[in-house]
Amino acid sequence: MSAVATPGGQVxxxxxxxxxxxxxxxxxxxxxxxxxxxxxxGCVPPGAVPVLARALNxxxxxxxxxxTFYHHFRTRPPGRQxxxxxxxxxxxxxxxxxxxxxxxxxxxxxxxxxxPDGRVTLEAVYCLGLCACxxxxxxxxxxxxxxxxxxxxxxxxxxxxxxx
Amino acid sequence: xxxxxxxxxxxxxxxxxxxxxxxxxVAEARAAGAEIKVRRNGSRGLYWLEPLVEVECxxxxxxxxxxxERDVPxxxxxxxxxxxxxxxxxxxxxxxxxxxxxxxxxFARVGRIDxxxxxxxxxxxxxxxxxxAIELGPDATVNEVLESGLRGRGGAAFPTGIxxxxxxxxxxxxxxITCNADEGDSGxxxxxMLMEGDxxxxxxxxxxxxxAVGATKGYVYLRIEYPHAYKVLNGAIAAAREAGLLGAxxxxxxxxxxxxxxxxxxxxxxGEETSMLESLEGRRGEIRVRPPLPAEKGLFGAPTVVNNxxxxxxxxxxxxxxxxxxxxxxxxxxxxxxxxxxxxxIRRGGLVERAFGLTVRELLEDYGGGSMSxxxxxxxxxxxxxxxxxxxxxxxxxxxxxxxxxxxALLGHGGVVAFDDTVDMLEMARYAMEFCAxxxxxxxxxxxxxxVRGAEALAAVGRGEDRDRQLALVEELCDTMLNASLCxxxxxxxxxxxxxxxxxxxxxxxxxxxx
Numbered sequence: 001m002s003a004v005a006t007p008g009g010q011v012x013x014x015x016x017x018x019x020x021x022x023x024x025x026x027x028x029x030x031x032x033x034x035x036x037x038x039x040x041x042g043c044v045p046p047g048a049v050p051v052l053a054r055a056l057n058x059x060x061x062x063x064x065x066x067x068t069f070y071h072h073f074r075t076r077p078p079g080r081q082x083x084x085x086x087x088x089x090x091x092x093x094x095x096x097x098x099x100x101x102x103x104x105x106x107x108x109x110x111x112x113x114x115x116p117d118g119r120v121t122l123e124a125v126y127c128l129g130l131c132a133c134x135x136x137x138x139x140x141x142x143x144x145x146x147x148x149x150x151x152x153x154x155x156x157x158x159x160x161x162x163x164x
Numbered sequence: 165x166x167x168x169x170x171x172x173x174x175x176x177x178x179x180x181x182x183x184x185x186x187x188x189x190v191a192e193a194r195a196a197g198a199e200i201k202v203r204r205n206g207s208r209g210l211y212w213l214e215p216l217v218e219v220e221c222x223x224x225x226x227x228x229x230x231x232x233e234r235d236v237p238x239x240x241x242x243x244x245x246x247x248x249x250x251x252x253x254x255x256x257x258x259x260x261x262x263x264x265x266x267x268x269x270x271f272a273r274v275g276r277i278d279x280x281x282x283x284x285x286x287x288x289x290x291x292x293x294x295x296x297a298i299e300l301g302p303d304a305t306v307n308e309v310l311e312s313g314l315r316g317r318g319g320a321a322f323p324t325g326i327x328x329x330x331x332x333x334x335x336x337x338x339x340x341i342t343c344n345a346d347e348g349d350s351g352x353x354x355x356x357m358l359m360e361g362d363x364x365x366x367x368x369x370x371x372x373x374x375x376a377v378g379a380t381k382g383y384v385y386l387r388i389e390y391p392h393a394y395k396v397l398n399g400a401i402a403a404a405r406e407a408g409l410l411g412a413x414x415x416x417x418x419x420x421x422x423x424x425x426x427x428x429x430x431x432x433x434x435g436e437e438t439s440m441l442e443s444l445e446g447r448r449g450e451i452r453v454r455p456p457l458p459a460e461k462g463l464f465g466a467p468t469v470v471n472n473x474x475x476x477x478x479x480x481x482x483x484x485x486x487x488x489x490x491x492x493x494x495x496x497x498x499x500x501x502x503x504x505x506x507x508x509x510i511r512r513g514g515l516v517e518r519a520f521g522l523t524v525r526e527l528l529e530d531y532g533g534g535s536m537s538x539x540x541x542x543x544x545x546x547x548x549x550x551x552x553x554x555x556x557x558x559x560x561x562x563x564x565x566x567x568x569x570x571x572x573a574l575l576g577h578g579g580v581v582a583f584d585d586t587v588d589m590l591e592m593a594r595y596a597m598e599f600c601a602x603x604x605x606x607x608x609x610x611x612x613x614x615x616v617r618g619a620e621a622l623a624a625v626g627r628g629e630d631r632d633r634q635l636a637l638v639e640e641l642c643d644t645m646l647n648a649s650l651c652x653x654x655x656x657x658x659x660x661x662x663x664x665x666x667x668x669x670x671x672x673x674x675x676x677x678x679x
Contacts, residue, residue, distance in 0.1 A: 026424075027464060030446035035388075035427055062447075069448040069605075070429030072388050088350030089545055092595070093508035093583045094536060126432060126599065127348055128389050129356040130179045131579065132211035132506065132513030141391070145179035 011047035015040060020055045030056060030066055034073055042077035078121035079114040083156070084138040085147075087111075087124045090131035095148070099135050102149040106156070120156070166199040167245045170218040170225065172275065174207035174360050175392040176353065182215035184233040189217070192240045200245065206361020208257050208275035209515030218257070221247035227254040262531060267493060268517045269501050270478045271354075274361035279396050282403050285364040291409065293483030297372045298417045300483075305376040306332055309479060311487035313499030318344055318435075318472030319547065319576040319652075321565045324479075327469060330459035331377040334467035339379035341370050341421075341469045342444065342462070343476055345386040345393070346428055346435040349548025351507040351579030355473035357515060358503075359386075359393035362477070363400035367423060369476035371414065372483055373469050374421035383463070384425045385440050397425050432549075432603040436651050437470040439605060450605045451651045472577070474503060493519035498564035508544075508581035509535045525559040528582060539584040543668070545592075547576020549599050550656035552663035553589065572663065574656075589668035593638075594622035596660040600653060611654025614645045618661065628674055635665070635672060 019036045023029035033052065037044050044067050053060045067073045085103055086096060100111075103122060107115050111124040130136035133145030139155055147155075171177075171186040186202050193200040208216060213229035226247035228239060235252060242250050257263050257275075268274075277284040285291070297305040310325025331339055343366065347355040359366060370382045386394055401423050404410045412420045426444055428434050434443045438452035441463050462468025478500065482490045491499050498520035504527060506513045511533035516522075528534070528541055535541050543553045546563075552573035554561070561567050568575050583592075597618035604611045618641045621634040642658035649655040665672055 028444060028446035031429055031443065032426065032446070035429070065448050066446070069450075070431050072428075072430035088599075089549060089592070089595070090351045090507040090579075090581045092592075093581055093587065125389060125430075126603070127350045127352075128175075128179075129347060129353040130176050131351045131353055131508065131581070132510075132515075133176055133179055133214070134508060134513075136179060143175050143179040143392075145176065 011041070011045045011051065013051050016048050016051045017055060020052065030058070030063065031070070034067060038073060043074040046075055079118050081119060081140055082121045082123060083107075084123045084125040084128070085111075086126070086128050086130075086134070086136045088127045088131075090127075091135035094134035094146075096135035099137075099147060099149060099152065103152060106149075106153065166201050167193075168201050168203055168220040169245070170203050170205045170220075171215060172207045173204040173392070174214075174275075174357060175390070176211050176357070177207050177214040177216070178392070180211075180214045180230065181232050185215045185217065185231050185236060188233045188236040189240070192236050193245065196240050198240070198245055203278055205277060206274045206279055207357055207515075208263065209271070209357065210257070210260070210262055210512070211514040212512045213254065216254075216257075217244075219244060219247055223247065224256050227257045227260075228252045229254055262512065262514075266517050267501050267519055269481050269490070269493070270365070270474055271358065271362070271503055271515065271517045272481070273365065274357055277362070279361055279363055280399050280403060282364060282400075282407055282409075285362070289484055290364055290480065291368055291415070293480035294368050294372050294375070294409070295415060296483045297375050298415060298419065302332055302376050302378060305372065305483065308483060308487045309376070312482045312490040313487075313494070313497070314475065314478060314482060314490070315498070315565070316472055317474035317478070317502070317577065319349075319574070321575070324471060324475055327459055327471070328373065328377050330457070331379070331467045331469050334460060336378060338381075338464075338466045339377055339468065340463045340466055341373045341377070341379045341382035342440070342471075343370055343382065343384040343473055344435060344437060344440055344470055345384050345390070345473050346432075346440060347390075347473070347577065348387060348432040348435045349550075349577050349579050351545065351581035352505050352548060352577045353507075354503040354505050354515060354578065356390050356393055358473055358477050359390070360396050363397050364404065365477040365480055366397075366473055367400060367404050367410065369479040370423060371410065371421045372479050373471070373476060375414070375417075375419055377467075377469060379469065380420045380422070382421065382423045383444055384423065385428060385434070385444055386425055387428045387434075388430055394425060394427065401425070431605075432599075433605045433651075433653055436653065439651070440470065441468065448605070450607045453650060474577075495519070495521045495562075495564060497566055502563065502575075502578050504563060505579045506532050506582070507579060509537055509541070509584045510582045511536050520564040521562050523560050523562050524554065524580070527563065527580060528559065532582065535582060535584040537584045537586075539586065541582050542585040542587055543583045543589065543592075545581045545583070545660060546579070547574045548579055549596060550574075550652060550659055551576050551579075552659045553592065553667060554663070555667040558667075572659065574659065589664040589671040590622065590626055593661045593664040593672075594619055594626065596657055596664075597622060600657040604653060608648070608650040608654060610645045610648045611650070611657075614641045614649075614654065615657060617641055618645075618657075622661075625672060631672075631674060638665070
């Protein structure tokens with residue numbers, strides 16, 4: 001993940017336009033483009049919206065509307081790690097609610113928030129498709145099943161080398 | 165001689181440590197001076213035994229499970245590579261009672277083959293369906309699907325053949341095949357397993373659909389929560405293209421079809437077909453008012469087939485073996501097989517593909533082995549967050565479309581989530597409303613506002629505030645949502661809420677005594 005939008009919402013326009021160019025051959029490419037922008041900038045910086053609107057001949061409202069409709073798109077960069085904890089029924093049936101409480105307490109943040117030290121962004125997710133081994137969580141690209149509070153602590157500790 | 169060892173790369177197996185097991189197998193075998201080749205497959209669907217390792221021996225593929233990284237040194241030392249005895253040895257999976265009693269048609273290859281291995285796919289009957297469809301021509305192919313009795317496995321259970329017929333009858337021109345792979349229902353994972361374990365069956369199914377209705381372009385709309393499936397699908401599509409099984413000249417027939425995978429962005433509503441089409445066009449996933457139906461005016465305004473992953477992946481076996489063979493499975497108006505998914509608080513969770521007709525109890529007890537916690541199963545939710553909760557008194561209901569709708573319940577995508585007796589059904593009802601509020605696209609008022617008010621009212625009931633009035637309000641909101649919402653999200657959220665209130669009234673009463 002490379003450098004992010006500068007303060008004041010200015011973004012490197014050429015990087016955005018290069019992404020748009022890669023999707024020229026596709027019909028209805030906005031969401032595909034937003035995925036690439038987020039992969040490149042860590043988020044969809046607000047400054048990208050007018051650039052995309054001009055390049056795709058859409059209104060700023062249309063682009064903004066798409067960015068804000070989908071839970072996946074962020075307008076601010078996340079913490080160094082992203083932890084997704086499943087809140088859906090199958091996980092609730094298997095101890096997920098206790099896990100939700102535990103992780104919020106441990107990190108000291110709620111869902112959709114980042115720890116003040118910028119280490120972890122905690123996100124709610126509604127089904128990872130791992131329902132035969134609930135409760136499930138995803139830390140960055142790694143999926144985990146049958147997650148207990150202890151296992152979750154171990155995962156978070158392993159990443160930082162901290163013993164709790 | 166090198167020994168072949170299979171370790172799944174299915175996301176569920178990975179979530180239980182399959183990657184570490186695979187690495188350790190290679191390292192320990194090398195240390196022991198043995199030569200092994202680790203191959204990766206999908207999951208057989210026996211998730212309580214994952215990571216499930218299979219060793220190719222003279223007598224066949226011998227399974228061991230669950231094999232964690234820590235078990236590997238001992239297993240290697242005790243002769244795993246020769247299929248030797250061990251407490252974790254399961255024998256051949258095909259002879260395991262949990263598996264042997266299943267009727268795997270759609271999932272015939274999942275867990276057996278390397279998902280990227282097109283040669284293995286074709287050697288096991290793959291692309292015989294497409295060859296037959298090309299030979300039959302559009303009308304006869306659509307008729308075959310119609311005759312099979314196949315109904316949409318995504319949840320709506322609409323006859324697939326009728327949908328295809330409608331698209332076929334539209335004037336020639338640009339048409340599309342779209343696959344709804346936005347499997348967002350909690351408790352369901354059959355689409356994921358299929359895409360990760362046997363992607364060519366989906367690709368072939370979509371290609372057959374294209375040939376049948378005259379569409380040359382297809383899209384798979386895949387949820388972003390399935391990154392493993394994304395990699396497998398794209399790899400398989402590239403291999404199919406390379407082999408001339410996608411592109412300008414399918415099997416030398418002169419017919420063209422190609423595919424693109426598009427990623428969603430975390431919106432449950434995009435599993436609703438018109439919302440999915442909006443999202444595929446790059447817009448907010450707000451639902452469209454029907455009519456026109458997508459079959460007449462769908463993606464980019466063109467006639468479009470919208471089918472679920474399982475529906476499309478079942479088409480090759482129907483074409484290859486004939487409609488009559490498929491129709492022999494099942495009962496009444498539910499023909500063929502259904503991949504059921506056992507989830508939640510369950511001892512033996514996993515995928516059970518059987519002809520329609522298995523009862524809820526048989527699934528929970530014979531396959532599931534009861535709850536994981538060992539406590540009685542008090543409720544099951546079938547069909548995802550919009551599905552009704554069934555109490556134990558209804559567990560003898562057969563898992564088929566009409567029997568469940570007769571109870572005001574639904575089969576949906578075949579996910580069955582078990583809850584033990586510690587579940588608070590008031591809280592589950594409140595959550596159903598909360599989920600609807602989070603995921604509502606906002607287009608219609610009953611869903612957008614009704615869900616927020618419903619969640620507030622049920623939270624108030626939980627706090628013991630003005631209970632009777634709040635519950636009356638919830639009933640009224642449910643009635644409005646049910647009858648006046650534009651799509652299934654608002655229109656079906658009342659199912660879990662009302663079934664919880666009806667079957668578990670004790671959870672909605674004041675709880676002053678005994679906590």
